[in-house]
Amino acid sequence: MxxxxxxxxxxxxxxxxxxxxxxxxxxxxxxxxxxxxxxxxxxxxxxxxxxxxxxxxxxxxxxxxxxxxxxxxxxxxxxxxxxxxxxxxxxxxxxxxxxxxxxxxxxxxxxxxxxxxSAPFGDITLDDRDTPVLLASAGIGCTPMNAMLTQLAATGARRQVIAIHADRSQRSHAFRTELDQLVAKLPNATAHVWYEHPEGPWPADRTGLIDLATVPVPPHTTAYLCGPLPFMRAARSQLLGLGVRAADIHYEVFGPDLWIGQPENRAKRS
Ligand SMILES: Cc1cc2nc3c(=O)[nH]c(=O)nc-3n(C[C@H](O)[C@H](O)[C@H](O)COP(=O)(O)OP(=O)(O)OC[C@H]3O[C@@H](n4cnc5c(N)ncnc54)[C@H](O)[C@@H]3O)c2cc1C
The missing domain is CATH 2.40.30.10 (Translation factors)
Incomplete structure (x- = not known):
């Protein structure tokens, strides 16, 4: 061993x-x-x-x-x-x-x-397939998603991209401008943003907590999640309900992975 x-x-x-x-x-x-x-x-x-x-x-x-x-x-x-x-x-x-x-x-x-x-490490990385990809983040969890969107735009990806973000308000939403710009560069991408307490420089698309049932999630979607645990729990169970395979849902935790210890989530992190 x-x-x-x-x-x-x-x-x-x-x-x-x-x-x-x-x-x-x-x-x-x-x-x-x-x-x-x-x-x-x-x-x-x-x-x-x-x-x-x-x-x-x-x-x-x-x-x-x-x-x-x-x-x-x-x-x-x-x-x-x-x-x-x-x-x-x-x-x-x-x-x-x-x-x-x-x-x-x-x-x-x-x-x-x-x-x-240190050198960059970590194995929750964007795959290079051409199947649909869903990037869902909340709060500062937008950081790896911004890197993934940047890469998709830089490589001219034609795959379907669904970018989802939840934040407290417009004021706390980092990379909002980049989100719009990167999605606009991709031929098959859409962005869906939720604000819990809308307040700030641009109109709120949607208010309250995320509801992925209102977003088109096509078959064979691979999902990447990053954000606070309650957000990831909700996003994961909504995605499972929409037919996304557990093995196709990947997530990054910004701290000790307390999620993996829970029996229903073992073997989900890939
Ligand atoms: C893989 C990974 C990626 C990450 N990516 C990002 C990223 O892109 N952006 C980002 O901002 N963060 C990211 N993080 C989180 C980041 O690593 C830090 O955990 C975060 O910045 C907090 O560090 P800190 O030193 O400021 O806080 P710390 O000093 O570590 O404190 C953290 C919390 O513990 C509390 N605390 C500390 N000491 C005590 C005490 N004695 N009693 C009670 N409470 C206490 C503090 O009040 C605070 O709320 C990532 C983490 C991981 C594991």
Whole structure:
């Protein structure tokens, strides 16, 4: 068992271009973009060459040095951006206490600064089939979906794309403009957006919580979900009710996967 796991890990490092197991590299912050009041994107480029290969849906680990000298690491999904750089997007976690790394990134990391990043990892990645694909996100779960839509648009995909997003309001919706622009570039794509408490610069398409029964979900759809667990639970059961196969529903959890421990969900994450 140990040998099998070590071999898998070695293969992952080799695929990431780091056969010695050291995937950490210094990246320069090329730009930061304020997406919403509480969401910022960082466009970064390796200090010593070109970005490693990545696939939409993957994430990087970001290592920060805090003012007290300690080091903390958090994961952030790649969120699209440019082909010659990596972009990740961070929601500031306000609370008691405030989120350590998200606050550090928001308040102390600016253009020209250096960040230490791992190579991109993760196996919830967009397939390259031509069957319909449904991308459903809520809140900051839009980050991997924006990367997937960017890739679909960049490759001129002709497959049917159904982009679904749920947010508190227009004000908290990151990548709203990108969603419209990317969907407009795709010949067979539609976007469906729900706001729980509509408030903000553009009219609400739909209000309340998502209801996928109101969205055309064609046969042979592959679905990717990302967002808070209650959202993913609702989306998954609605998709199952619409005939999407459990094996075709993939999801990313932004934290420990508490879902997988529940018997009815075992073996669903692929
Ligand atoms: C695969 C993956 C991809 C991800 N992608 C993204 C992404 O694209 N964008 C994004 O914004 N995030 C993403 N995340 C989440 C991200 O990694 C961090 O978890 C998030 O930014 C919070 O980190 P933090 O250091 O700011 O918060 P932390 O300091 O880790 O705190 C998290 C929460 O715990 C609470 N807390 C902390 N200490 C205590 C305590 N002692 N008692 C009670 N409560 C406490 C805080 O109040 C806060 O609510 C992803 C996570 C994973 C696993």
């Amino acid at each position: 140990a040998n099998a796991l070590i071999a898998i890990e070695e293969r992952l490092y080799a695929q990431a271009g780091a056969p010695d197991g050291d995937t950490w590299r210094d990246y320069r912050v090329l730009a930061r973009f304020q997406e919403t009041g509480e969401v910022v994107s960082f466009l970064v480029h390796p200090a010593d060459g070109s970005p490693p290969p990545s696939r939409p849906g993957q994430y990087v680990s970001v290592q920060v040095q805090l003012p007290d000298g300690s080091r903390q690491i958090r994961q952030y999904s790649l969120s699209g951006g440019r082909a010659d750089a990596l972009q990740f997007t961070v929601k500031r976690i306000d609370g008691e206490p405030d989120g350590v790394v998200s606050h550090h990134l928001h308040h102390h990391v600016h253009d020209g600064d250096t960040l230490r990043l």
